[in-house]
Amino acid sequence: MDTPFRIGTRGSPLALTQANMVRALLAEATGGEPGDFAIVPIRTTGDRVQDRPLAEIGGKALWTKELDRALLEGEIDCAVHSMKDVETHRPPAIAIAAILERADVRDRLLGAVSIDALPHGARIGTSSPRRAAQMRHLRPDLAIVPFRGNVDTRIARLSANEADATLLAAAGLERLGRDDVGNAIPLEQMLPAPAQGAIGIEVRADDAAARALVARIDHAVTHACVMAERALLAALDADCHSPVAALARIADGRLTMRAELFSEDGAAHVAGEASGDDVTVATRLAQDLLARAPAAVRARFGG
Numbered sequence: 001m002d003t004p005f006r007i008g009t010r011g012s013p014l015a016l017t018q019a020n021m022v023r024a025l026l027a028e029a030t031g032g033e034p035g036d037f038a039i040v041p042i043r044t045t046g047d048r049v050q051d052r053p054l055a056e057i058g059g060k061a062l063w064t065k066e067l068d069r070a071l072l073e074g075e076i077d078c079a080v081h082s083m084k085d086v087e088t089h090r091p092p093a094i095a096i097a098a099i100l101e102r103a104d105v106r107d108r109l110l111g112a113v114s115i116d117a118l119p120h121g122a123r124i125g126t127s128s129p130r131r132a133a134q135m136r137h138l139r140p141d142l143a144i145v146p147f148r149g150n151v152d153t154r155i156a157r158l159s160a161n162e163a164d165a166t167l168l169a170a171a172g173l174e175r176l177g178r179d180d181v182g183n184a185i186p187l188e189q190m191l192p193a194p195a196q197g198a199i200g201i202e203v204r205a206d207d208a209a210a211r212a213l214v215a216r217i218d219h220a221v222t223h224a225c226v227m228a229e230r231a232l233l234a235a236l237d238a239d240c241h242s243p244v245a246a247l248a249r250i251a252d253g254r255l256t257m258r259a260e261l262f263s264e265d266g267a268a269h270v271a272g273e274a275s276g277d278d279v280t281v282a283t284r285l286a287q288d289l290l291a292r293a294p295a296a297v298r299a300r301f302g303g
């Protein structure tokens with residue numbers, strides 16, 4: 001290649017690690033050199049403002065807005081994202097062209113060996129409405145304290161005793177070489193965020209060359225599961241700040257999705273499961289959940 005293929009990413013240590021994984025996979029798939037691909041870090045509003053709750057600084061699109069702009073204006077040829085941070089609805093000019101094979105989807109608990117082992121009234125540091133609701137659902141005695149910042153910041157805040165425990169995605173910890181910290185929470189006890197553990201690559205929808213290149217490192221099964229989890233969010237009119245957990249799996253060509261919706265305080269919830277041949281599983285499951293949801297949950301999901 002004459003000019004390198006530019007891989008846009010946020011500048012956090014996790015984002016850069018993920019972009020480098022994409023670079024290595026693309027070099028391997030094309031038989032090219034790592035130098036054929038350039039990493040282009042883009043600073044986002046979400047990275048800049050670390051001291052306030054996300055909802056306060058505008059909620060949606062904090063991580064992707066600047067990357068979208070750079071992609072659409074041709075500063076980069078693709079953008080690498082943690083799929084769980086990507087808005088439910090994407091601009092039509094941008095296409096999710098590939099999703100890498102999923103890592104460990106679970107959350108890890110740092111500060112105690114298990115949720116049951118947490119002392120009465122323990123302070124849980126999290127700014128995730130899903131994690132807060134799930135923890136309060138399992139243990140109404142727990143207190144939630146706001147906790148933002150990148151993975152290293154959150155581990156440091158825990159060490160500084162700003163909370164007694166926190167939750168982080170196993171996938172991010174693993175990629176940063178920190179899978180030694182904390183203990184994985186079993187999926188039977190806590191489902192992850194939709195798309196957790198999956199790295200996605202977006203391109204301009206009309207850039208056929210980029211699309212074809214990136215498609216070479218797509219993992220079809222992960223792609224189908226993540227798109228089904230995103231379809232559930234769309235059917236619920238939800239986003240990555242909603243107290244919703246979901247996980248799709250494919251076995252023997254059949255997609256099975258489990259999901260849970262919570263009220264903000266975790267007191268009310270509804271859980272369900274559905275299986276089928278395709279992504280319509282998501283809309284069926286969403287309808288079933290909303291139909292059975294207690295009023296406090298339906299209120300949160302606009303049903």
Ligand SMILES: NCc1[nH]cc(CCC(=O)O)c1CC(=O)O
Pocket residue numbers: 082083084085151167168169170171172173195196197198199
């Ligand atoms: N919202 C931040 C975020 N986005 C993706 C990950 C982890 C990596 C992944 O899920 O792929 C994290 C950190 C965390 O939740 O612990």
